[in-house]
Structure formats: C-alpha cells, structure tokens
Amino acid sequence: MAWQEAHKEQSKNRILNSAAMLFTHYGFEKISIDQVMKNAELTRGAFYSHFRSKSDLYAQAISKGAKVASKRKPENCLQDMKDFAKYYLSTEHRDNNYEQGCPLAFLVSDINQQDHQVKKTYTKTLKAFIQQAQSLSTDREKTLQSVVLMIGGLALSRALDDEEFSDELLMACKAGVTSLSTQEGADVS
C-alpha cells in the first residue's frame, strides 16, 4: 500500500472510532460532524473526502463499533452464554465505562428513523451477533430470546433513573439467559 493510501486509511479509522464513541455516548442526532472531526483531530472540511454524508458515517460506525465491542469481551466468553451475558449485562457496560458501548443496544430505537443503508448495516450486524451466540447453542429460538434479553435489557437499563431498579433489571436478564442455556442441557422435546 502506498504511503498516501495508508495515511488516508489511518484518518478514516480515526474518524470511525471517534464517531462510534460519540454516537454511543451521546446519540447520533446530538453529535455534529464538527464534533466527530474535532475529536479525531481533523477539521470539518476533510470529512467529505472519506464519507458521502453523515448517514454514510453512521452506517460504517455501527459496523465498526460492534467489532470493537466484540473484541473487548473477556476471553472465556466464548465458552457459554452465561459468561457472555455477565459481560454484556454488566453495570460497566450500562454506564458506558468502556470507550464504546455496543451500538446494537445503545442505538436500537434510533435505527428505524434512519435511511436504508443504516438499517441494512444494523441488520447485518445483529445477524453476526446472533451467529456468534448461536455457536454456543443448539436451539435457535432460545438463542433469539437470549439475545433480546441482552440487547433489550441493556437498552432498557440505560433509560432508567433508578439505579437499584436498573440493577434489578440487569440481574433478571442475566438469570433469564442462564435459565435458557440450562434448559438446553436438559432438552425436552
């Protein structure tokens, strides 16, 4: 790869990381292109050399953000759903103590308002997320239920003003995922 291409790739990555962080922390509509670029240590004018529009950035940031969140999870998470849920439904994730939260949960109800490309990318990202969870399971229906308990539970817990209540909700969802994966061991047909 030529020097110029490598430099461009590097800039684009800085913009994407900046966007994924800011969008998950503050929401897509609340963040301007100017803020994204300043955080990436660039200026507004340079933006359009990398993306066609703010919406184009959104789609790519969702994909990127989910990959980063995926790499962050603990090593033993791939062993069973229970460990994965413990990480995903942690208070640290809810309170966004990581650099980026999972876009699937943090932005879920915003996606319906966006254009085709954003919805398409979100759908693809959720499918990959389910695929990953499915590898720890045999029953697709139970996998879907676990995924909804995780993404939905995290999203709901973030909307609440009552920490004790929010904690209770996270715990109930973790217990739900555990229960679903335990049922699999003793499958009844």
Next chain:
Amino acid sequence: MAWQEAHKEQSKNRILNSAAMLFTHYGFEKISIDQVMKNAELTRGAFYSHFRSKSDLYAQAISKGAKVASKRKPENCLQDMKDFAKYYLSTEHRDNNYEQGCPLAFLVSDINQQDHQVKKTYTKTLKAFIQQAQSLSTDREKTLQSVVLMIGGLALSRALDDEEFSDELLMACKAGVTSLSTQEGADVS
C-alpha cells in the same frame, strides 16, 4: 371548570396527542415544535403557553402515549401474559399501524440522552407497565424477563430491514413470554 380553562385543557390535549404520535412515528429529534403544533392545528407561538420547553413536552408525551397504548389493547389482555404479548409483539404494533406506538419500546435508546425529567417520567411509566404485568404473575423475576422480551423484542424488530427475520424475532419473543408464564403454573423451587 370555566370555559377558558376547558379550552386550554383541550388545546393541551391536542398538542400532547400530536406529539405522542409524531415522536413515536419519527423520533423526538426528527420532529420540530412547529410540526407538532401544525399537526395539532395551532401555531408555534402558542406552544409556550402550555409547555416550558420541548423537553417538557417530551416527558408529558411519554406518559400520555403509554396511557393511550394501554387503553388500546384488547379486552382479554388482562387475563394472561400470553394474550398481552400477542398484542404487544404483533406486526401491527411493530409497523406502527396504530396511531401511536408504545413509547417504552419506540423511544427506549433515546431516553438516556434526555434530561432528568424525561428519564424520571420514563422510569415511572415503565414501573407502571411492569405493575400491570405483575398482576398477571407471581414471580417478579419472570415478570421482568417477560417485559424485556416484549419491549426489547419490539424495539429490535423495528430496527430491522429484513421482514422475515423481524417476524421470526417477534415469534421467538412471544414464545418466550408464553414459556415463562407456563413455568409459573408448575413452579419448581
């Protein structure tokens, strides 16, 4: 009540219904005060006689919207969770064929970005929703899991670009709620 007060109350109700409808259909940030007022057949200037700010309207619209959604549900819904889930997780609700969708699901990931009053109202509204579900159940943890499957499942299904996949997700959540309420009958301790 004097005529003037009754008139004011009527105007405020028109604004609230307009806002609850537009916010759930198009999102809070995408809708301007001007659009809310035009839909309520009033002009922008009149808005501030009823609400202190757009955020104030948001909080009250969430509360109002949840009440309207609650009144809409079929008669037999109060009998068991299964019937309630069938209504809540229907494709009609997902596709927003009603005048207003349930704000708890339609706006869930937007709430975290709003001010204290909005989060407070959302929390109170969710608690009332759970209270209603709790009356059909004995196990609080299972009630919370069912509520997350419903609100989270509906929110997720709305973000998807793939109708078949979205339908599958709704079905899995309905099955999850059914399974949870069936487990209650044969409680194992």
Next chain:
DNA sequence: GTCTATAAATAGATAGAC
C-alpha cells in the same frame, strides 16, 4: 390563549486555496 415576526444559534454540505 393564540397569532405573526424575529432573534440567535447550530447544522449539513460545498468551494477553493495549499
């Protein structure tokens, strides 16, 4: 209480220099 008019700020996107 409702209207018209306007203030004041911010946003997405483009133009042109280097």
Next chain:
DNA sequence: GTCTATCTATTTATAGAC
C-alpha cells in the same frame, strides 16, 4: 487530503399585537 470560509436551511425560543 486537509485546511479555512461560507452558503443555505432549520431549529428553539422570545416579543409584541390582538
């Protein structure tokens, strides 16, 4: 590719007439 400067549109909120 990145910069500064600017265009154009939209927004929340306020002022003052009726």
